[in-house]
Amino acid sequence: QVQLVQSGAEVKTPGASVKVSCKASGYTFTGYHMHWVRQAPGQGLEWMGCINPDSGDTKYAQKFQGRVTMTRDTSISTAYMELSRLTSDDSAVYYCANELGTTKKFDYWGQGTLVTVSS
Amino acid sequence: QSALTQPASVSGSPGQSITISCTGTSSDIGAYNYVSWYQQHPGKAPKLMIYEVSNRPSGVSSRFSGSKSGNTASLTISGLQTEDEADYYCSSYTTTYDYVFGTGTKITVL
Numbered sequence: 001q002v003q004l005v006q007s008g009a010e011v012k013t014p015g016a017s018v019k020v021s022c023k024a025s026g027y028t029f030t031g032y033h034m035h036w037v038r039q040a041p042g043q044g045l046e047w048m049g050c051i052n053p054d055s056g057d058t059k060y061a062q063k064f065q066g067r068v069t070m071t072r073d074t075s076i077s078t079a080y081m082e083l084s085r086l087t088s089d090d091s092a093v094y095y096c097a098n099e100l101g102t103t104k105k106f107d108y109w110g111q112g113t114l115v116t117v118s119s
Numbered sequence: 120q121s122a123l124t125q126p127a128s129v130s131g132s133p134g135q136s137i138t139i140s141c142t143g144t145s146s147d148i149g150a151y152n153y154v155s156w157y158q159q160h161p162g163k164a165p166k167l168m169i170y171e172v173s174n175r176p177s178g179v180s181s182r183f184s185g186s187k188s189g190n191t192a193s194l195t196i197s198g199l200q201t202e203d204e205a206d207y208y209c210s211s212y213t214t215t216y217d218y219v220f221g222t223g224t225k226i227t228v229l
Contacts, residue, residue, distance in 0.1 A: 035218070044122065045165065045208050047218040061217055062120070095164055103171050104153035104212040109164035
């Protein structure tokens with residue numbers, strides 16, 4: 001069965017960076033795009049960008065350009081999302097979600113990683 | 120890219136049908152049939168309920184259906200059940216190769 005397992009909660013100070021991991025299993029990791037979506041407390045979902053695990057090509061939402069980096073390690077079927085220059089507005093739950101096919105949807109989601117930015 | 124517009128809340132009694140609207144623009148919903156819907160229970164990850172406007176993934180109840188007209192998509196839940204109480208989000212692919220989510224709708228079963 002398809003599973004996406006994310007790394008644990010993080011607490012960061014303003015200005016720092018955070019790197020969240022997402023380990024995939026149950027399908028061919030390099031065959032399908034991986035997306036990152038975040039949700040601030042009590043707020044809606046926000047798409048951050050995606051990576052093609054096969055080529056490493058990325059597409060970032062304009063809002064996060066220059067501040068987000070998505071990478072992958074195909075040897076361990078793991079995707080990473082690093083966000084730099086954190087502010088309190090970046091406090092949120094960060095999800096990875098895969099796109100199995102080409103129908104522009106988010107099929108399976110990780111359990112989420114809570115990132116808290118506080119001085 | 121602005122969020123798609125959804126009503127903040129919709130309520131209904133068990134057994135009733137409810138519909139959630141999701142309004143975008145000609146650059147997202149109106150451009151493609153790549154509209155999807157997600158259900159999110161409190162403290163849980165979202166779950167895919169509808170994709171490509173009206174397709175249901177395996178395992179999703181047939182009580183959930185989707186449609187689209189112009190720049191507005193809709194999700195209908197028929198035979199409302201208590202377990203349907205959750206937040207629902209629409210999403211669309213856009214002409215700038217991005218994705219945009221709706222503002223979210225809280226469904227309350229009275």
